[in-house]
Amino acid sequence: MCGIVGYIGNRKAYPILIEGLRRLEYRGYDSAGIALLADNELEVYKQVGKVADLEVVVPDTEHRQTLGVAHTRWATHGEATTDNAHPHYSFSKDIAVVHNGIIENYMMIKRRLLDAGYKFRSETDTEVIVNLIESERKQGKVSLELAVNKALQQVHGAYALAVLSKSEPEKMIVARKGSPLAIGLGVENKEFFVASDAIPIVEYTQDLIYLNDNEVAVLERGKKVEVKDIYGKVKNYKIKHIDLDMNMVTKGEYEHFMLKEIFEQPNTIANTIFSHLSDNDDRIYFEGLEELKKQLSKARRIIIVACGTSWHSGLIGEYLIEELARVPVEVEYASEFRYRNPIVREDDIVLAISQSGETADTLAALRYSKEQGATTFAVCNVYGSSMARECDFTAYTYAGVEIGVASTKAFTAQVAVLTMLAIAMGVENNILDDNRAVALITELRHIPELVEKTLQTDKAIEKIAKEFLDVNSFLYLGRGINFPIALEGALKLKEISYIHAEGYPAAEMKHGPIAMIDESLPTLIVGTNEAFYEKIVSNAQEVKARKGTIVAVVNEGDTELAAMADYVLTVPKVDELLQPILVAIPLHLFSYHIAVMKGCNVDQPRNLAKSVTVE
Structure with a gap:
């Protein structure tokens, strides 16, 4: 849940690293640090707080180096202090490391190193790694690469690492297990960029190598990348070209990324829908759907695994798939699923939902399911992510880069994909008749313009939000498919x-x-369901009888529930199964405006990070 960026080449490293950290700050913002290597000097600068706080403590004289790594932290082991911030030196200060992940057996290794005379400056698990590398290097009198390999053979847990040593000043060693790491190839492969994702390095290169678990890469100035496993076996790798619009990683005219991403939804939902919808007819398709259709027709059940907001989209998917395709669906918290010895059979389909495609608990649930022989299917937003690479099938959401920690456009894109999946399954299984399928797809085509219409109520939502700045608690009620919303x-x-x-x-x-x-x-x-409307009205009456204040989300033209409510948020009327996408818009805006007026940092909420790559 931390952000790593690194550079080795002929350019000045500092500007690349600092700008990269700014773009990665959504992954962690408790502290930040940078290590720069030149002239046999390995200098580390760290600071609690944001990247801007780090810039203040780095002297101008340290802007000359052409090799360095940087890190923005979400605290796990140890509080957010300067000592606990990355990068971490080894005991001799010959080696520096940045790390994303958690080393589970760090205390056992730390005790061994303490007995050997090593001293520690921090409470982190990461400092154990860098000292273990140094120990292996000294004991075996081996290269930095071999020392890294030997150290990683001993650690349990997750890591993305970048390692520098002033004894080998022309190299950077990077490694990955369970936490994402990408290598960007620069001019004529004579320079290399390293990052937790493509966002901080796409300005310089769009040709990336994504390391797989237990892989180590040696990046040496002017030489070709070498990728091996942690035992030294040479591994083949693919270079992926990505297309990423730089406008997606800037706020533009908006005050916050979250607001920008909410207002991008007419486009992101359209991109998602029309990427999986035929132009010539009303046929829904996904990559590899023909083979997936066979698996879907044989499935006894679908198990959806996800966390957080993606779990909510999974609950909506449960309603959709069971209603339209009549296939049993179970929705599981991935974090619980992976530990409770669940029953997974070969004729099950395990559907994983993740914005990043790197969520640690969801990946672990997927891997367990594959071991049991189940078919795995991912819905995610990041091309080339671990989830996309490891699943049997993948449906992309095409929501584009989402920087705001609280997911908005990725959520509605997930719901759009699940809606189309449910329709396609219903047709394939001869459960959904053609007229119903065509009617749903026709309405789906109009969802982006209805989202645009809903966004026009933003000022009215802001006015209502102002009335709730001082409340301590809120109750949200919904029925049927609107319960997950x-x-x-x-x-x-x-x-x-x-x-x-x-x-x-x-x-x-x-x-x-x-x-x-x-x-x-x-x-x-949430009172937009016609099937439950009278029951929802009864709920509202029960609230009013106890002097409760009601904010109601209703369809345009609603009279009964709107008349009972103290405040009303309206959305266009659509088929009940499509309502969650529209209802999400005012709910997200309502939360956004309350948070902004309370002075909260909506893009970087306290204690949260965007991509949860550790348990």
Whole structure:
């Protein structure tokens, strides 16, 4: 959950590294640091806080080097302090390391190193790695590459590493297991860029090598990349060319990335829908769908594994697939699934959902499922991600780069893909008749313009949000397919405004939450489902009877629930199965405006990071 960037070549490293850190700051923003190597001097500068705080402590004289690594941290082992910030020196200060991940057996190794006379300056697991590398190098009198290999054979856990040594000043060693790491190839392969993802280096190169687990690469100025496994066996690698618009990684005219990404949704949803929809007819397709169709037709059930916002999209997928294709679906928290010895059979399909394609718990759930012989299918937003490479099938969401930590456009793109998957499965399984399928696809084609229309209510939403700056808690209610949207709305409010919020199925309100309702606890009710409309109205009456304040999300033209509510958010009327995409828009904007008016950093909420690559 940290960000790594590195450079070796003929350019000045410092500007590349600092700008790279700014673009990676969404991955962690507790502290930042940089290591620069030149003239047999390995200098490390670190600072608590943002990248801007780091810039202040790096002297202008340190802008000459052409080799360096940098890191922005989300704290795991040890508080956010300068000592715990990366990069970390070895005991002799000959080696420096940056690390993303968690070393699970670090205490055992640390005790061994302490007994050997090593001293530690931090509380981190990362400092154990760099001292272990130094120990292996000295004991065996071996090269830096071999020392890294020997050290990594002993560690358990996840890592993306970049290693420098002033004893070998023309090299950088990088390695990966469980945490993403990309190598960018510069001019004539004579310079190399290293990063946790493509965002910080795409300005310089779009030709990337993505390391696989247990792979180590030697980057030496002016020489071809060498990739081996941690035992020294040479590995083949592919160079992937990516197309990434630099406008996607800047805020443009918007105050925050989150707001920009909310307003990008007419385009991102359109990109997702029309990338999987035939221009000539109403046929939905995914890459490799013909083979996937065979697997889907044989599936006893689909198990969806995901975390956070992606888990909410998975819940929506459950409603869609069971309604349209009549295939049993189970939605699991990936973090729980991987540890409870679940029953997975060969005729199951395990569908993993992740914005980054690198979520550690979701990857672990996938790998377990593959070991059990299940077919694996990923819905993710990042081409070339670990999940995309390891799954049998992948459907991309085409939402583009999402910088804001609280997911918005990636969520609606996931829901769009799951909607099309459910329709395609229903048709393939002869459950969904042609007229119903065509009607849904026709409405789906119009969703982007309806999202645009919904966004035009932004100012009205901002005005309503202003009324809730001082509340301590919020209850979100929804029924049917809108229950997951209630969960999603509550999560967004918690994530970025730090107001406690709880999403609940409206039918369960009388089984506990109603005890909390009074004039101090507002309730947001999603009331767009026609099938449950009368029941939702009854829920609203129960809230009003206890003097609760109601914010209602209703269809345009609604009269009954709108009249009962204190505040009303409206969305265009669409088929119930398509409502979650539209309802998400006002809920995300509502949370955004409350957070901004409370003075919160909506792009970088406290204690959170964008890509959860550790447990």
